[in-house]
Amino acid sequence: MDIIPQLIVNSIIAGAIYSMVALGFNLIYGTTKFFDLGYGALAAVGGYSVFYFYKGLGLNLYVAIILGILISGAIGLIIYRLVYAPLRKRKSSGMVLLVAALGVMTAVQSIVAILFTSQFQTLSRSAGNEAVYNIFGGVITQTQLIILILGLLIMAAIGLMFRYTLFGKAIKAVGDDEEVSKIVGINTVKVIGWVFFIGSAIAGLAGILVGFDTGIEPTMGLSLLLKGVIASIIGGIGNVYGGVLGAFLLGFIENFGIWQISGEWKDAIAFGVLILFLLFRPQGILKL
């Protein structure tokens, strides 16, 4: 059996997941200019919310997923209001925000672990007998196909939002210059609040989809998030399409990198790529 088609399919699926995380991260970074690492923990929040509603309470699958997305978004918004908004008001340095975000991440993922134990769980009820499609000799499951489609849809939605809506323009304005946006009458606190809500909801969705594809554990967010951050930096940080491009590139590098060696090296490869990019092209592919 030829392995290359499967590697390509795997790369695309990984790219789709990373691009979702990168989209949310880029949205937040582009507006607020700080590395929100706490954002990763929200993927676990989304995954475990669905686990609770769908498997615990036996709610309808779609209701559970929508609740999971809303809860992640709401928690992201609350964290912004409680922690980041006061810090930003005081003009704290990026490093203070980064350390606070590390605190958020550690606390949130441990709270999830206390509530649901740190065991690996799977979300899908029908593990193993899922519909499977064959594409050019590579195998893709139904869940993975949904991940791919949703990833592209979210990218399109965010791209359209930036181009055609007033809200998208307001976000861009705040990202360019917060002070001046205030002067022209943009309610920056509200806009940034919405950005956190949307970004966190996307993180939650990514967590849920990973949960259906492989499974969830409380610490899943960190590695997902770091991949999203790496993808954003490779593509050009703050750039919506750059993040997606970087995500797929990272997916391919990772999956082809482990062709000959053990899969455990994936994270090391991803960070190796990050460091190479930071050294030789810190502005990413899509920035001049």
Next chain:
Amino acid sequence: MEYLIHIAILISIYAILGLSLNLVVGFTGLLSITQAAFYGIGAYVTAILLTSTGMNFFLAMLIGIVITAVISLAIGFVLSKFKDDYYALGSFGFNVIIYSIFLNWQSLTRGPLGIPGIPRPSLFGFTFSENLWFLVLSVIILIIIYFLCKFITTSSFGRVLKAIREDEEAISVFGYRVLWYKLTIFVISAGMAAVAGSLFASYITFIDPSSFTLTESIFILAVVILGGLANNKGAVLGAVCLILLPEILRFVGFPDDIAAQMRQVTYGVILILLMLYRPQGLVGEYRL
């Protein structure tokens, strides 16, 4: 009594780690989140040498320091190209890469199985097998490291470091070679972390990669930030607080697995609160 000695030994190991990281984060202003990697290299070198050749502990510790120093020189050189947030992110990357090496270089480190049966240190026929004597040894080493840090930070070398932290360009205009200073302090700091690693390996007598994750680096950072940046006493104080606090939680009556998670929640929340209300820590002399 045994229990108190155990806590005291842990405190001295983390105090050494805190002191070492404070040199880089507090005094030089470089937000490095990779200390657990150097701690791990020290621990692994010592463990491998002790179990495979049976050489003297102190010699093995020395070799550990040298190897860590060489690796940290290379890492420090790469990191010196980055600034602020990117510095932190790059250091994250090296922690993940070195952790992957611990996990995957199975012929050397035995991977996730870890290395058991590491002997306790011995000197002139006397073995520190009693925990009380081990405590004496670690406190002596802690005191040596403390005075070494004090010497470094009050010397003219230390003043240059603080100047780099406050204004890198100004000090380089005066003809100081900033890169050389940054590298030197980074390597010294890594060497000290390796000492802590050697102590840890021979105290627990078993090591596996899980002790040297990114989370551990964040914990060491929390020690430094809680105690107080750019204050040597602060690093020790931070270690005392962060090791004792979760033990108190254990006495309140949480079961063991929840207590472990509670420890994480506590220090996550501590980081957030510190950034919000007291970014310089308890007795710190510098704010991020």
